[in-house]
Amino acid sequence: MAAIAGAAGVDRTTIHRRFANREALLSAVFQAKLDSAERVLEEARLVESPLPVASTATWRGSSPSAANGRSTCA
16 A cells, blocks of 8 residues: 555555555556546447457557557567
8 A cells, every 4th residue: 555655646644545445445446447448448439430440449549658659569
């Protein structure tokens, strides 16, 4: 919890006020990641777009380096 607080730039007590325990924190992080993935998939409009277009849009929305214009492929 201390490492997470440090990475977030907040005091450890702030983390403990918001989350009862480590499990609650991890659950919130997991849910946020699921919500983010769901938004990316919705924005890809898989039903309305041809597969190559939709998959490219999905990859661009989910790749951390895509925003920087860098490829993560070898």
